[in-house]
Amino acid sequence: MIYRALPAALLALALGATAAHAGCYADYKAKKDNPLQLHYGVIELPQSLCNGGNVAAAIAPRLAREGWTLLNVLSVFDDAGLSERKASAGPFYLRF
Numbered sequence: 001m002i003y004r005a006l007p008a009a010l011l012a013l014a015l016g017a018t019a020a021h022a023g024c025y026a027d028y029k030a031k032k033d034n035p036l037q038l039h040y041g042v043i044e045l046p047q048s049l050c051n052g053g054n055v056a057a058a059i060a061p062r063l064a065r066e067g068w069t070l071l072n073v074l075s076v077f078d079d080a081g082l083s084e085r086k087a088s089a090g091p092f093y094l095r096f
Contacts, residue, residue, distance in 0.1 A: 023079040024050035027089070028059055030068040039068070041092030042085050050076055062096040 024045045031038050043062065049055050060070040075081075086093050 022047070023082065024076070025078070025082055026055050026059060026076045027074045027085055028063075029071040029074065030063050031071055032067055032069070038071075039092050040089055041096065042082070042089045042094055043096050044094055045076070050078065059096075066096075 024047045025042055026045055026049075027040065027042050029038065029040055043059055045055065045058060049058055055073050055076055056070060059073065063070050
């Protein structure tokens with residue numbers, strides 16, 4: 001009896017974990033000086049920031065580690081908006 005219930009329990013656990021792990025992302029613009037360089041990027045965020053929070057404060061230090069300055073955060077979105085931004089972000093798609 002336990003052997004029949006185990007696969008069902010594992011499936012339910014896997015489906016529950018997938019639903020609970022909806023992604024949280026932001027798209028942003030950043031710059032470097034001397035010479036001036038600009039980029040548009042997409043970055044993954046902690047889930048808590050999708051429900052409100054200082055997104056810019058979370059992104060800026062991650063960019064600064066490689067010499068980039070955050071100009072602005074354009075939007076915060078979930079998995080549904082991720083694929084449509086991939087081509088535009090190019091090498092800065094989920095880089096930071």
